[in-house]
Amino acid sequence: xxxxxxxxxxxxxxxxxxxxxxxxxxxxxxxxxxxxxxxxxxxxxxxxxxxxxxxxxxxxxxxxxxxxxxxxxxxxxxxxxxxxxxxxxxxxxxxxxxxxxxxxxxxxx
Amino acid sequence: xxxxxxxxxxxxxxxxxxxxxxxxxxxxxxxxxxxxxxxxxxxxxxxxxxxxxxxxxxxxxxxxxxxxxxxxxxxxxxxxxxxxxxxxxxxxxxxxxxxxxxxxxxxxxxxxxxxxxxxxxxxxxxxxxxxxxxxxxxxxxxxxxxxxxxxxxxxxxxxxxxxxxxxxxxxxxxxxxxxxxxxxxxxxxxxxxxxxxxxxxxxxxxxxxxxxxxxxxxxxxxxxxxxxxxxxxxxxxxxxxxxxxxxxxxxxxxxxxxxxxxxxxxxxxxxxxxxxxxxxxxxxxxxxxxxxxxxxxxxxxxxxxxxxxxxxxxxxxxxxxxxxxxxxxxxxxxxxxxxxxxxxxxxxxxxxxxxxxxxxxxxxxxxxxxxxxxxxxxxxxxxxxxxxxxxxxxxxxx
Numbered sequence: 001x002x003x004x005x006x007x008x009x010x011x012x013x014x015x016x017x018x019x020x021x022x023x024x025x026x027x028x029x030x031x032x033x034x035x036x037x038x039x040x041x042x043x044x045x046x047x048x049x050x051x052x053x054x055x056x057x058x059x060x061x062x063x064x065x066x067x068x069x070x071x072x073x074x075x076x077x078x079x080x081x082x083x084x085x086x087x088x089x090x091x092x093x094x095x096x097x098x099x100x101x102x103x104x105x106x107x108x109x
Numbered sequence: 110x111x112x113x114x115x116x117x118x119x120x121x122x123x124x125x126x127x128x129x130x131x132x133x134x135x136x137x138x139x140x141x142x143x144x145x146x147x148x149x150x151x152x153x154x155x156x157x158x159x160x161x162x163x164x165x166x167x168x169x170x171x172x173x174x175x176x177x178x179x180x181x182x183x184x185x186x187x188x189x190x191x192x193x194x195x196x197x198x199x200x201x202x203x204x205x206x207x208x209x210x211x212x213x214x215x216x217x218x219x220x221x222x223x224x225x226x227x228x229x230x231x232x233x234x235x236x237x238x239x240x241x242x243x244x245x246x247x248x249x250x251x252x253x254x255x256x257x258x259x260x261x262x263x264x265x266x267x268x269x270x271x272x273x274x275x276x277x278x279x280x281x282x283x284x285x286x287x288x289x290x291x292x293x294x295x296x297x298x299x300x301x302x303x304x305x306x307x308x309x310x311x312x313x314x315x316x317x318x319x320x321x322x323x324x325x326x327x328x329x330x331x332x333x334x335x336x337x338x339x340x341x342x343x344x345x346x347x348x349x350x351x352x353x354x355x356x357x358x359x360x361x362x363x364x365x366x367x368x369x370x371x372x373x374x375x376x377x378x379x380x381x382x383x384x385x386x387x388x389x390x391x392x393x394x395x396x397x398x399x400x401x402x403x404x405x406x407x408x409x410x411x412x413x414x415x416x417x418x419x420x421x422x423x424x425x426x427x428x429x430x431x432x433x434x435x436x437x438x439x440x441x442x443x444x445x446x447x448x449x450x451x452x453x454x455x456x457x458x459x460x461x462x463x464x465x466x467x468x469x470x471x472x473x474x475x476x477x478x479x480x481x482x483x484x485x486x487x488x489x490x491x492x493x494x495x496x497x498x499x500x501x502x503x504x505x506x507x
Contacts (some may be wrong), residue, residue, distance in 0.1 A: 013286065024137070024141075024192070025141075026141045026142065032391065032432075043164060044135075045165030045170045046165070046173075048131070048135070048138070048173075048179055049174050052131070052174060064134075064137075069144060071140045073137050073308075074138065075130075075134040075137065076135075096267075
């Protein structure tokens with residue numbers, strides 16, 4: 001998947017991943033990769049600025065937590081109530097978009 | 110590229126709590142990746158290289174993080190003026206002192222007898238000679254025991270009363286969302302904007318009250334607020350934060366400012382890559398008795414000025430260069446033109462100009478030290494400036 005395509009849907013992917021439970025960066029990447037059979041492969045370099053932006057917008061909230069293996073803490077992100085509302089709005093927007101594109105290119109709706 | 114350098118590049122342009130948080134998050138992410146790669150059979154070095162490759166360009170990360178976090182230049186200038194205003198504010202509010210205590214074990218009479226007795230039982234002639242000098246300085250064994258009972262060798266150092274600290278910060282209008290209900294930890298629950306990480310600090314119970322080791326003071330304050338703050342005075346310092354002045358410590362368990370600083374600096378280095386310190390450095394507090402015959406450093410400036418020394422003597426002595434034995438960090442206020450920087454008698458120590466030169470000396474097995482001036486004006490961002498080696502001199506004592 002090319003970077004531009006990923007960029008356009010990054011917020012939706014991140015919010016949807018966090019909708020299933022709190023995650024830190026490494027887990028988010030692994031989850032997105034696993035649930036799309038490797039179609040989306042993102043780098044932390046893309047991920048962290050996006051997470052910080054969503055946090056600044058109040059959609060997610062990050063807290064540092066130390067893992068059982070020890071070492072430096074990781075920042076675990078949780079979806080906020082505002083983020084949940086935003087996720088619903090973005091899902092609807094995405095559905096409208098895909099229906100409109102299907103209307104032009106044909107194939108199953 | 111090392112992970113420190115990567116983090117330094119990736120957080121360039123950020124400042125304050127944003128920079129610290131981003132650096133901490135990246136460090137956690139890199140360590141997590143290294144751990145995963147090692148599980149797949151890579152060596153530590155290979156795993157680190159692979160982890161940094163996975164993260165992509167640090168410059169691109171810095172560019173994108175700056176887009177998210179950096180306020181417009183005009184706003185930044187206003188904030189900086191605000192900082193200057195806060196620090197120069199003269200009309201300050203006095204707040205009741207934060208009490209302090211030692212761990213009962215650290216100053217227990219029987220425990221002190223064990224500590225001092227063990228030292229006497231050492232049979233190495235060099236150690237006995239050292240002990241004789243310490244005894245002569247302390248006024249004999251009775252004097253040494255008295256020093257021990259007064260907390261001079263307290264392992265944890267003085268601890269600060271948590272209730273006093275939280276009350277003082279509230280009076281100083283520094284909001285702290287803390288939960289002190291757990292029996293052994295003070296949990297910071299984070300700020301409403303998520304800008305404060307949720308972390309906990311280990312506490313101790315003394316006489317039914319909760320105490321926070323004084324060594325955590327700077328890290329604690331850096332965690333709960335982005336406001337500038339400073340400590341003034343050498344013993345039981347005054348904490349100035351905003352317009353408030355908070356006396357720290359008590360006569361029964363005096364707080365030495367340099368001991369709070371040395372712990373604050375070594376902890377700050379974990380996330381502030383601008384500090385010229387090794388990531389792993391062993392803080393040497395004043396609670397370690399120093400051989401009265403050990404050499405000192407004659408430093409420029411005036412008495413009372415705070416200096417820091419990083420030296421590699423332990424590393425060289427232990428001959429554990431391969432095992433990455435830490436350098437030691439000494440923070441001391443200049444007294445009679447001098448500062449302590451070692452407990453060892455050897456005067457054969459090379460003075461160098463930077464951490465890089467110290468690393469080179471270590472690689473060659475040469476004992477060396479680098480000296481810094483510590484700027485304590487704003488401990489939210491402590492700064493260290495190297496003192497040129499030619500301005501410093503090793504002074505041996507009889």
